[in-house]
Amino acid sequence: MTDDHTHVQEFFTARAADWDTRFPDDGPAYAAAADSLSLSPGDAVLDAGCGTGRALPALRAAVGPQGAVIGVDLTVAMLEAAVRAGRDRDGALLLADVARLPLRSASLDAVFAAGLISHLSRPGPDLAELARVVRPGGRLALFHPIGRAALAARHGRRITDDDLRAEPSLRPMLARSGWRLDAYTDEDDRFLALAVRAS
Numbered sequence: 081m082t083d084d085h086t087h088v089q090e091f092f093t094a095r096a097a098d099w100d101t102r103f104p105d106d107g108p109a110y111a112a113a114a115d116s117l118s119l120s121p122g123d124a125v126l127d128a129g130c131g132t133g134r135a136l137p138a139l140r141a142a143v144g145p146q147g148a149v150i151g152v153d154l155t156v157a158m159l160e161a162a163v164r165a166g167r168d169r170d171g172a173l174l175l176a177d178v179a180r181l182p183l184r185s186a187s188l189d190a191v192f193a194a195g196l197i198s199h200l201s202r203p204g205p206d207l208a209e210l211a212r213v214v215r216p217g218g219r220l221a222l223f224h225p226i227g228r229a230a231l232a233a234r235h236g237r238r239i240t241d242d243d244l245r246a247e248p249s250l251r252p253m254l255a256r257s258g259w260r261l262d263a264y265t266d267e268d269d270r271f272l273a274l275a276v277r278a279s
């Protein structure tokens with residue numbers, strides 16, 4: 081882990097214990113976002129920046145008992161909360177940085193990442209590392225259970241087109257990182273960018 085991560089780890093360590101109770105109604109939104117990956121039984125899927133593992137039950141349901149679900153996060157306290165919530169029954173939890181995944185190249189069918197990319201100090205290289213572990217034609221879902229404008233308003237900010245998640249910024253960044261943006265939704269109650277691993 082680098083110094084870049086100290087801030088992220090402190091931020092989420094302070095929030096880990098009550099992360100799930102702060103957002104008790106997000107379950108259906110996470111399930112719908114997981115569905116958008118069109119997973120099949122037996123697939124292998126990574127939840128990048130899985131936190132307390134809120135998406136893991138939906139991902140496990142999609143890939144079934146023969147599939148593989150892996151949750152990666154660099155904040156120990158978030159993974160501990162995931163274990164307390166029993167989410168380790170739905171996926172293998174790994175303490176790791178998405179910048180250096182302990183996974184073989186092209187070994188996965190898909191990556192789900194909720195609330196992750198805004199916290200990455202080097203999103204381009206990190207998205208490229210996510211591309212490395214996904215097979216050509218595999219999929220990426222960048223999800224947030226609130227849209228950009230609603231989130232900015234909550235924080236007293238306004239959105240701009242140079243924001244990382246704005247489509248004019250995100251599309252070329254994904255392309256440089258080995259992904260083709262396939263669908264982009266930014267509504268008050270949902271941000272979802274779907275991309276396909278370029279061959």
Ligand SMILES: C[S@@+](CC[C@H](N)C(=O)[O-])C[C@H]1O[C@@H](n2cnc3c(N)ncnc32)[C@H](O)[C@@H]1O
Nearest residue numbers: 092129130131153154155158177178194195199
């Ligand atoms: C906003 S939280 C979202 C957690 C979970 N995906 C959810 O939706 O509830 C972002 C998570 O990403 C993790 N994270 C941030 N940077 C990371 C990195 N470089 N590698 C792995 N995890 C990271 C944080 O520790 C935190 O748990």
